[in-house]
Amino acid sequence: MADSLLITGASQLLTLRGRGPRRGDSLSNLDLVKDGALLVHDGLIAAAGTRAEVEALAQARAAEKLDLGGRVVLPGFVDSHTHLIHAASRAEEYELKIVGASYEEIARKGGGILNSVKRLRVATSEALKKRAHAALKQFAAYGTTTLEAKSGYGLDVASELKILRLHKELAAEQPLEIVSTFLGAHVVPAEYRVKTRAAERYIQLIEQGLLPEIGESRLAEFCDVFCDRGAFSVVQSKRILQAGRQWGLAPRLHAEQLSRTGAARLAILLRAASCDHLEQVNKSDIQALGKSETVATLLPGCDFQLGLRHYAPARALIAAGAIVALATDYNPGTSPTLSMPMILSLACTQLRMTPAEAITAATINAAYALRREKSIGSLEVGKQADMGVFEVADYREIPYYFGVNHCWMTVKRGRVIHAAEQV
Ligand code: NIG
Ligand code: FE
Numbered sequence: 001m002a003d004s005l006l007i008t009g010a011s012q013l014l015t016l017r018g019r020g021p022r023r024g025d026s027l028s029n030l031d032l033v034k035d036g037a038l039l040v041h042d043g044l045i046a047a048a049g050t051r052a053e054v055e056a057l058a059q060a061r062a063a064e065k066l067d068l069g070g071r072v073v074l075p076g077f078v079d080s081h082t083h084l085i086h087a088a089s090r091a092e093e094y095e096l097k098i099v100g101a102s103y104e105e106i107a108r109k110g111g112g113i114l115n116s117v118k119r120l121r122v123a124t125s126e127a128l129k130k131r132a133h134a135a136l137k138q139f140a141a142y143g144t145t146t147l148e149a150k151s152g153y154g155l156d157v158a159s160e161l162k163i164l165r166l167h168k169e170l171a172a173e174q175p176l177e178i179v180s181t182f183l184g185a186h187v188v189p190a191e192y193r194v195k196t197r198a199a200e201r202y203i204q205l206i207e208q209g210l211l212p213e214i215g216e217s218r219l220a221e222f223c224d225v226f227c228d229r230g231a232f233s234v235v236q237s238k239r240i241l242q243a244g245r246q247w248g249l250a251p252r253l254h255a256e257q258l259s260r261t262g263a264a265r266l267a268i269l270l271r272a273a274s275c276d277h278l279e280q281v282n283k284s285d286i287q288a289l290g291k292s293e294t295v296a297t298l299l300p301g302c303d304f305q306l307g308l309r310h311y312a313p314a315r316a317l318i319a320a321g322a323i324v325a326l327a328t329d330y331n332p333g334t335s336p337t338l339s340m341p342m343i344l345s346l347a348c349t350q351l352r353m354t355p356a357e358a359i360t361a362a363t364i365n366a367a368y369a370l371r372r373e374k375s376i377g378s379l380e381v382g383k384q385a386d387m388g389v390f391e392v393a394d395y396r397e398i399p400y401y402f403g404v405n406h407c408w409m410t411v412k413r414g415r416v417i418h419a420a421e422q423v
Helices: 024-028 051-058 091-098 103-108 113-122 125-141 157-173 198-216 234-246 263-269 283-290 300-306 314-320 340-349 355-362 364-369
Strands: 004-014 032-041 044-050 064-075 077-079 144-150 177-185 222-227 250-255 274-277 295-298 324-326 387-390 407-412 415-419
Touching: 004 051, 024 314, 024 355, 032 051, 044 051, 064 407, 077 355, 077 364, 091 103, 113 157, 125 144, 125 157, 125 407, 125 415, 144 387, 144 407, 157 177, 157 198, 177 198, 177 234, 198 234, 222 234, 234 250, 234 263, 250 263, 263 274, 263 283, 283 314, 295 314, 295 364, 300 340, 314 324, 324 340, 324 355, 324 364, 340 355, 355 364
Parallel strands: 004 064, 077 144, 144 177, 177 222, 222 250, 250 274, 274 295, 295 324
Antiparallel strands: 004 032, 032 044, 064 387, 387 407, 407 415
C-alpha cells in the first residue's frame, strides 16, 4: 500500500514518548532510540522503535521506504506562540533600540505595536497572505510542523477579522498546522486613546463587536491578552478572558514580561492553557506555576533581541515543577525569528536549560500548551507523523551550532514538506 512509509536510518530517534506533560527531571527524558525506525500509515505513526522491531512489523505491509542515512530525528517543533500575520518588519525601531531607546519609550511615542497596527490596516489580505506564506515555508525549513498564530495588529473589527480569516485560509492552503488565537487585547488602539474611558470602550468593542463573530464563525480557538504595564490590567484581562470563554475560546496570557502585574496568578486562576514570557515572575509565582496545569512558556528570543539580559528564571521554574515550554514569539517588534533551533540555543546558553530539556519544552510540552498533546509533540503510535530530521551526529548539536540551520528534512502527517537542497 502506497500510504505506508517505512523510515529507517535514524542514528538517534528521539520519541519523547510518555505520559503527561514533562516537569522537573522528566524534562530530560527524550526516550532516545539508537538506530531507530518508524512506520507511518495514513499520516499517523503505526510503529516507532529500533530498526529490528519496526522492520519486523513492517514486513506485512508493502511500505514505501525512506532511509535517513544516520541523521537525527525528533518530533516536529511545536511553536506555541507567534504573531504570524504582520505587514512589515520594524527594523527602524531595532536601530533606535540599539542606540539607546527602550521598547516602552518607542511604544509611548506611537511606535511599537501601534506602528505595526498602522501598517497592517492598510495592507491588503493578499499582501499579508503572501508574506505569511513565505514565513510558513521558513518555519517548515527549521523543523516546525505546528504553530500557534495570534491576531493583534488589527485592533478594529475589520482588521482583526481579516487576520483571523487569513489564519483559516493559510491553514487550508499549506501543510503546517495553524492554531488560531484572538489577541484583540494587545494594546488599546490609537483612535480610542483620545477618548475618555479609552480602555473600557475598547473592551466593549472586543466583547460586543468582535467576540460574537469570532465565536460563531469559529475563527479562533484561544483568547489571549497582553497583560502588562502600558497594555491591559489584571482586572481588565480577567474580564476579556472570561468573555472569550463564553464564546468558546480558551484563555492564554502574555504575562510578567515588562513588569510584575500578577498576570501569571490570573492565568493559573482561570486555568489558562499557558502564560507566556514570565521574565518578571517572583518566587511565589514560580511556586504557584509549579503546582499548576498552566504551561509556563518562555520566549528567550525577546530578551535576546531587546538586549535586556533579563531572561525568565527557567531553572527555578523547572525546579518548582512547572510545565516549561519554549516558543519563538515570532513578531516584528521583539522577536523576528522563526527558528526554533535558535530558540533552543538561547534556552541552553541563556536560560541554562540542557539540550534535552529544551527539546522537550519545544515539542511535547508545547503541544500541551496548545492542548494538542493527543495528536502531536511526540513520536508515538497513533499520533501524527510530524518530524524534523537533522543533519547532525548528536541531538545536542542542534542547539550547539547556534544560528546555523541543520534541518535536513521536515515531515508533516507523513509527507515530506521540506527537504534541504543537496550540495
Ligand atoms: O510577545 N508583548 C506583546 N506582544 C509581543 C510584542 C509585539 C510587538 O512589539 O509588536 C510580544 O513580545
Ligand atoms: Fe507575543
